[in-house]
Amino acid sequence: MTYQVKTFNAIAQSGLDTFNDNFKINQTDDPDAYLIRSVNLRDAEFPQSLKTIVRAGAGTNNVPIHRATEAGIAVFNTPGSNANAVKELVISLMISASRNIFAANAYSNNHVGADVSKRTEADKTKFNGTELMGKKLAVIGLGHVGSLVAEAALELGMNVIGYDPYLSTDAAWNINNHVDRSNTIKQAVKNADYVTVHVPKNDETYKLIDRNVIEAMKQNSILFNYSRLGIVDNEAALEAVLDKKLKYYVTDFGEPIIADQENVIVTPHIGGSTLEAESNGATQAANTVMRYLETGDTVQSVNLPAMKVPFEAPYRFTVIHKNVPNMVGQITTILAQLNVNIASMSNAAKKDTAYTIIDVDDLNAENSIELIQKIDQIPEVYRARLIKHK
Ligand SMILES: NC(=O)C1=CN([C@@H]2O[C@H](COP(=O)(O)OP(=O)(O)OC[C@H]3O[C@@H](n4cnc5c(N)ncnc54)[C@H](O)[C@@H]3O)[C@@H](O)[C@H]2O)C=CC1
Numbered sequence: 516m517t518y519q520v521k522t523f524n525a526i527a528q529s530g531l532d533t534f535n536d537n538f539k540i541n542q543t544d545d546p547d548a549y550l551i552r553s554v555n556l557r558d559a560e561f562p563q564s565l566k567t568i569v570r571a572g573a574g575t576n577n578v579p580i581h582r583a584t585e586a587g588i589a590v591f592n593t594p595g596s597n598a599n600a601v602k603e604l605v606i607s608l609m610i611s612a613s614r615n616i617f618a619a620n621a622y623s624n625n626h627v628g629a630d631v632s633k634r635t636e637a638d639k640t641k642f643n644g645t646e647l648m649g650k651k652l653a654v655i656g657l658g659h660v661g662s663l664v665a666e667a668a669l670e671l672g673m674n675v676i677g678y679d680p681y682l683s684t685d686a687a688w689n690i691n692n693h694v695d696r697s698n699t700i701k702q703a704v705k706n707a708d709y710v711t712v713h714v715p716k717n718d719e720t721y722k723l724i725d726r727n728v729i730e731a732m733k734q735n736s737i738l739f740n741y742s743r744l745g746i747v748d749n750e751a752a753l754e755a756v757l758d759k760k761l762k763y764y765v766t767d768f769g770e771p772i773i774a775d776q777e778n779v780i781v782t783p784h785i786g787g788s789t790l791e792a793e794s795n796g797a798t799q800a801a802n803t804v805m806r807y808l809e810t811g812d813t814v815q816s817v818n819l820p821a822m823k824v825p826f827e828a829p830y831r832f833t834v835i836h837k838n839v840p841n842m843v844g845q846i847t848t849i850l851a852q853l854n855v856n857i858a859s860m861s862n863a864a865k866k867d868t869a870y871t872i873i874d875v876d877d878l879n880a881e882n883s884i885e886l887i888q889k890i891d892q893i894p895e896v897y898r899a900r901l902i903k904h905k
């Protein structure tokens with residue numbers, strides 16, 4: 516069996532080299548998998564052949580998750596693959612902003628005459644900065660990126676307060692116990708010299724940092740958005756910069772309103788743009804594509820329950836379906852009608868969606884096609900798929 520993988524965006528070669536010989540990378544119209552980064556698929560039509568979309572990176576807000584689920588497409592990301600890159604960039608920008616590096620560099624570029632040494636000594640006090648040590652950082656969202664930023668800030672001698680009402684128990688173990696925790700966002704930002712936001716983009720986090728939160732921030736503090744456009748209200752952030760409430764607003768997501776504004780520092784979505792992060796993400800993504808297509812494993816799927824089931828027999832049916840009663844009953848009835856014996860069966864659900872894996876010993880070309888067709892005809896089934904164990 517050869518699987519077709521269609522790539523979007525620049526995918527690191529090390530990731531493409533990870534694929535085994537059963538996978539062909541090409542720009543076919545009938546791919547089994549999409550391997551993507553930031554391409555916007557929100558309005559895209561999906562070909563019937565498409566079984567999985569794997570995002571090399573963290574954010575999946577560029578994928579219409581609900582529509583993908585209904586089309587029987589498993590969506591994955593590569594959690595943490597670029598978190599260190601974002602951490603290093605945010606820390607470097609905290610230092611650069613505190614030391615007025617961008618203004619100082621612009622000054623130097625504009626003062627290159629013979630009297631440069633004399634003028635420099637006279638003018639340099641304009642760029643006097645502050646240090647991070649002893650200052651307070653508020654981290655909103657303590658997941659892969661936020662927890663690393665918090666850890667690095669502690670190492671630099673900062674005090675750190677975090678706000679994350681949805682932190683999983685597993686993730687909580689990774690948070691340094693010197694990070695104070697706040698129950699409200701306003702409390703977290705209140706006395707912070709720096710506020711950085713590291714949350715996914717969704718309906719709840721749209722304008723999470725709005726005018727009210729910015730008002731609650733400390734005078735002369737610095738705000739960072741290295742998550743997504745829209746999580747900080749850019750209009751409110753710009754106003755706060757113009758009013759000198761914020762010393763700087765620093766973001767990875769430009770839009771016309773904040774372009775070329777003094778004390779607004781905009782980078783072009785480069786948080787994850789390091790050789791290491793791109794390689795990690797692409798390699799992790801390639802492994803995910805192979806694992807899902809060759810075994811049906813859904814660990815770290817964004818839209819399906821996490822299942823990792825060792826093969827108990829040579830053939831495997833995977834079924835993505837609605838999480839409603841009697842689905843397993845309907846599927847096993849079809850298997851019984853076609854006289855196919857079940858070697859093992861597993862089922863799990865995530866919110867409205869469920870996933871069933873059934874291993875069977877004996878199949879022939881005819882009953883396998885009929886089985887898939889009959890299971891696919893159950894109205895609550897999104898996709899049934901047959902995998903042959905290698
Ligand atoms: N600028 C860039 O190039 C990059 C941007 N990102 C973005 O950074 C963000 C964070 O990424 P990761 O840390 O990898 O994600 P993650 O999923 O590991 O962590 C997100 C954290 O936010 C928390 N959270 C969710 N809703 C929240 C809310 N309303 N208030 C406070 N906390 C909330 C979650 O509980 C979770 O702990 C994402 O938006 C991602 O797309 C990630 C990598 C690169």
Ligand SMILES: O=C(O)CCC(=O)C(=O)O
Nearest residue numbers: 552553572573574787788
């Ligand atoms: O460089 C990229 O692919 C974007 C990284 C990113 O924003 C993410 O992983 O969420």
